[in-house]
Amino acid sequence: xxxxxxxxxxxxxxxxxxxxxxxxxxxxxxxxxxxxxxxxxxxxxxxxxxxxxxxxxxxxxxxxxxxxxxxxxxxxxxxxxxxxxxxxxxxxxxxxxxxxxxxxxxxxxxxxxxxxxxxxxxxxxxxxxxxxxxxxxxxxxxx
Amino acid sequence: xxxxxxxxxxxxxxxxxxxxxxxxxxxxxxxxxxxxxxxxxxxxxxxxxxxxxxxxxxxxxxxxxxxxxxxxxxxxxxxxxxxxxxxxxxxxxxxxxxxxxxxxxxxxxxxxxxxxxxxxxxxxxxxxxxxxxxxxxxxxxxx
Amino acid sequence: xxxxxxxxxxxxxxxxxxxxxxxxxxxxxxxxxxxxxxxxxxxxxxxxxxxxxxxxxxxxxxxxxxxxxxxxxxxxxxxxxxxxxxxxxxxxxxxxxxxxxxxxxxxxxxxxxxxxxxxxxxxxxxxxxxxxxxxxxxxxxxx
Amino acid sequence: xxxxxxxxxxxxxxxxxxxxxxxxxxxxxxxxxxxxxxxxxxxxxxxxxxxxxxxxxxxxxxxxxxxxxxxxxxxxxxxxxxxxxxxxxxxxxxxxxxxxxxxxxxxxxxxxxxxxxxxxxxxxxxxxxxxxxxxxxxxxxxx
Numbered sequence: 254x255x256x257x258x259x260x261x262x263x264x265x266x267x268x269x270x271x272x273x274x275x276x277x278x279x280x281x282x283x284x285x286x287x288x289x290x291x292x293x294x295x296x297x298x299x300x301x302x303x304x305x306x307x308x309x310x311x312x313x314x315x316x317x318x319x320x321x322x323x324x325x326x327x328x329x330x331x332x333x334x335x336x337x338x339x340x341x342x343x344x345x346x347x348x349x350x351x352x353x354x355x356x357x358x359x360x361x362x363x364x365x366x367x368x369x370x371x372x373x374x375x376x377x378x379x380x381x382x383x384x385x386x387x388x389x390x391x392x393x394x395x396x
Numbered sequence: 397x398x399x400x401x402x403x404x405x406x407x408x409x410x411x412x413x414x415x416x417x418x419x420x421x422x423x424x425x426x427x428x429x430x431x432x433x434x435x436x437x438x439x440x441x442x443x444x445x446x447x448x449x450x451x452x453x454x455x456x457x458x459x460x461x462x463x464x465x466x467x468x469x470x471x472x473x474x475x476x477x478x479x480x481x482x483x484x485x486x487x488x489x490x491x492x493x494x495x496x497x498x499x500x501x502x503x504x505x506x507x508x509x510x511x512x513x514x515x516x517x518x519x520x521x522x523x524x525x526x527x528x529x530x531x532x533x534x535x536x537x538x539x
Numbered sequence: 540x541x542x543x544x545x546x547x548x549x550x551x552x553x554x555x556x557x558x559x560x561x562x563x564x565x566x567x568x569x570x571x572x573x574x575x576x577x578x579x580x581x582x583x584x585x586x587x588x589x590x591x592x593x594x595x596x597x598x599x600x601x602x603x604x605x606x607x608x609x610x611x612x613x614x615x616x617x618x619x620x621x622x623x624x625x626x627x628x629x630x631x632x633x634x635x636x637x638x639x640x641x642x643x644x645x646x647x648x649x650x651x652x653x654x655x656x657x658x659x660x661x662x663x664x665x666x667x668x669x670x671x672x673x674x675x676x677x678x679x680x681x682x
Numbered sequence: 683x684x685x686x687x688x689x690x691x692x693x694x695x696x697x698x699x700x701x702x703x704x705x706x707x708x709x710x711x712x713x714x715x716x717x718x719x720x721x722x723x724x725x726x727x728x729x730x731x732x733x734x735x736x737x738x739x740x741x742x743x744x745x746x747x748x749x750x751x752x753x754x755x756x757x758x759x760x761x762x763x764x765x766x767x768x769x770x771x772x773x774x775x776x777x778x779x780x781x782x783x784x785x786x787x788x789x790x791x792x793x794x795x796x797x798x799x800x801x802x803x804x805x806x807x808x809x810x811x812x813x814x815x816x817x818x819x820x821x822x823x824x825x
Contacts, residue, residue, distance in 0.1 A: 274444045275455075301417045305477040311462050311484070312418075316455035334448040339653060340626055340675055341454070342485040342771040344798050344816055346791040361814055362775040366652060367625060367677060369773050371814065385790055385800065385816065387773055389626060389675065391653060482796060483769055483818055485628040487655050487673055489648040504671055505632040509795055510768060510820060512630050514671065528647055528657065528673065530630055532769055532818065534796060560730045561741075587703045591763040597748050597770070598704075602741035620734040627740070628771040 258331035261287040264324060267332055275320060282317070284324055291359035292324040295377075298353050309349040314374060318343060318386045321358040322370045326390055329363055336368075336392045343386035353377040366392055401474035404430040407467060414477055418463060425460070427467055434502035435467040438520075441496050452492040457517060461486060461529045464501040465513045469533055472506055479511075479535045486529035496520040509535055544617035547573040550610060557620055561606060568603070570610055577645035578610040581663075584639050595635040600660060604629060604672045607644040608656045612676055615649055622654075622678045629672035639663040652678055687760035690716040693753060700763055704749060711746070713753055720788035721753040724806075727782050738778040743803060747772060747815045750787040751799045755819055758792055765797075765821045772815035782806040795821055 259267070265284050269276045276282050281297030294317060302313045319338060326336060358372040367389060374384040402410070408427050412419045419425050424440030437460060445456045462481060469479060501515040510532060517527040545553070551570050555562045562568050567583030580603060588599045605624060612622060644658040653675060660670040688696070694713050698705045705711050710726030723746060731742045748767060755765060787801040796818060803813040 271448050274453075305414050308480070310417075311481050312455065312459035315458040315462070315484070319454050319458070337449075337451070337491075338454050338488055340485070340487050340655075341458070342483070342628060342816070344483050344790065344818070345481055346798055348480075361773065361811060369626075369775055369814075382790060385798075387771070387814065387816070389773070483798075485673070485771060487647065487675070489655055504630065504668060512632055512671075512769075525647060528655075530628070530671065530673070532630070557734050560739075591700050594766070596704075597767050598741065598745035601744040601748070601770070605740050605744070623737070623777075624740050624774055626771070626773050627744070628769070630769050631767055634766075 259287070259328055264327060268324070271334055272320075275316065282320065287324060287328040290325055290329040290363060291357070292321055292328055294321040294324060294356045294358070296354040296356070298351055303351065306348075307351060309351065309354065311345065314345070314349070314354065314384050315341070315343060317354055317356050318358075318372045318374065318384070319388070321356040321372050322386075322388050322390070325358040325360055325370055326368055329360060330368075330392065333392060336390050339389045339391045341386060341388035343384055345384050347381055347383045349383045350376040350379065354383075361387070368392060402430070402471055407470060410475055411467070415463075418459065425463065430467060430471040433468055433472040433506060434500070435464055435471055437464040437467060437499045437501070439497040439499070441494055446494065449491075450494060452494065452497065454488065457488070457492070457497065457527050458484070458486060460497055460499050461501075461515045461517065461527070462531070464499040464515050465529075465531050465533070468501040468503055468513055469511055469535075472503060473511075473535065476535060479533050482532045482534045484529060484531035486527055488527050490524055490526045492526045493519040493522065497526075504530070511535060545573070545614055550613060553618055554610070558606075561602065568606065573610065573614040576611055576615040576649060577643070578607055578614055580607040580610060580642045580644070582640040582642070584637055589637065592634075593637060595637065595640065597631060600631070600635070600640065600670050601627070601629060603640055603642050604644075604658045604660065604670070605674070607642040607658050608672075608674050608676070611644040611646055611656055612654050615646060616654075616678065619678060622676050625675045625677045627672060627674035629670055631670050633667055633669045635669045636662040636665065640669075647673070654678060688716070688757055693756060696761055697753070701749075704745065711749065716753065716757040719754055719758040719792060720786070721750055721757055723750040723753060723785045723787070725783040725785070727780055732780065735777075736780060738780065738783065740774065743774070743778070743783065743813050744770070744772060746783055746785050747787075747801045747803065747813070748817070750785040750801050751815075751817050751819070754787040754789055754799055755797050758789060759797075759821065762821060765819050768818045768820045770815060770817035772813055774813050776810055776812045778812045779805040779808065783812075790816070797821060
């Protein structure tokens with residue numbers, strides 16, 4: 254995988270302009286690390302994410318997955334905001350604790366037109382994954 | 397598929413109590429129809445859903461998919477709110493228009509412990525699907 | 540979806556040359572119908588497909604899925620044999636009977652670079668699907 | 683993950699009795715390693731696996747994926763041959779070389795009723811994965 258084209262701070266700045274509904278001071282989303290086609294993103298826990306049984310909602314985890322993969326992709330190809338997700342598959346493995354979510358994404362393949370990445374998600378401080386996902390991106394000409 | 401155990405209005409009432417963050421007057425989500433293990437749900441368009449390029453965000457479509465499948469499942473098995481999604485696969489097929497989203501879900505299989513459903517999503521008034529998804533549910537004892 | 544570029548007989552002839560290990564008199568595979576980006580393919584039952592419990596093996600169903608989708612794709616875009624599957628998701632819904640398998644595939648999307656299709660598989664003569672799958676194809680320039 | 687309930691040789695013996703069409707001297711499949719809910723399986727290259735363009739066929743890789751996951755599962759839960767795959771998602775990442783395939787599988791989750799595993803596949807001697815897959819198993823009572 255190539256060296257990151259965009260640093261963590263550059264990406265956070267660009268994304269908070271373009272994805273203001275997701276990456277804003279109230280959303281609780283922080284890009285913690287960006288490196289070599291990979292990214293770690295934290296979603297702070299909030300009571301509104303809870304579902305019956307005390308579990309965190311699937312859509313919260315799916316939104317975090319999608320965003321983490323997008324950050325990992327842009328860290329490698331630079332600012333190509335029109336890259337679009339074409340497919341996403343997620344396995345919900347364990348019941349998340351009512352704490353922050355930590356998502357780690359990395360590219361499995363970076364082609365000229367398609368990229369595929371994997372995200373593994375954990376409850377903060379827990380070793381076992383709560384979700385695992387792969388997704389595919391269609392990339393407009395970028396090289 | 398069995399006759400619906402819960403009517404549209406019964407389901408909407410129960411869900412708006414348990415999923416207040418998703419099904420509330422401000423969310424723009426309406427259960428339009430429930431019948432025989434299937435459901436049609438509308439997500440009203442809102443400017444906050446837009447992404448660069450004028451497309452509706454993937455997380456908006458994934459949340460609607462998850463909810464629609466859940467409604468289709470509960471319509472068939474009754475009020476078993478602890479049924480959980482174990483896996484979801486979604487294909488993003490076409491760029492959604494900036495209009496309401498219409499999701500139609502139906503069960504492909506209803507077993508004692510597992511259910512599998514499919515959702516097809518369209519932009520309101522358009523014939524071609526913008527997304528197609530399948531997901532699996534693990535169901536606690538219910539029969 | 541466009542009118543078929545290749546007829547059933549033209550496709551069968553081309554494929555039996557290029558996929559001789561799958562489409563040959565001994566394989567039991569027959570292309571039954573090709574039309575408008577869709578295809579129906581039959582896999583004759585053979586005792587070697589059985590698994591413990593009397594069920595037909597998953598790989599038999601996955602190979603039939605992949606082939607059916609490929610036929611549906613080529614029926615629409617013509618003879619572009621280097622189109623490759625980039626992703627496939629299959630749900631095994633019911634235990635297949637020890638009889639012929641019937642797979643019906645159709646394109647959900649046909650783009651310039653990507654196509655997405657769905658296959659529904661049944662045991663011959665049974666109404667309920669035994670498997671449902673979607674897959675994505677990357678297509679070299681063809682228009 | 684628990685210690686393996688069955689050793690490599692015990693598993694190979696049981697499976698070659700029950701899956702004679704897949705695990706036999708002519709099939710070129712070898713269970714190389716079994717350990718702690720994981721398995722490494724080799725598929726020897728054979729000319730019959732080739733597709734147009736010199737690539738190894740998708741069904742060959744899907745069959746190897748399914749078998750590797752099954753071995754990883756049985757290594758952890760013991761001889762429960764009626765465990766069945768309920769869903770499988772595979773990403774084809776790179777064009778395989780015309781050499782042996784090496785599949786490494788491991789369980790991501792082992793529950794009472796459901797197990798989820800991941801397989802990463804490589805061309806022998808190559809560092810980059812050619813395919814990545816996850817699948818779900820439904821397990822009859824086994825504890």
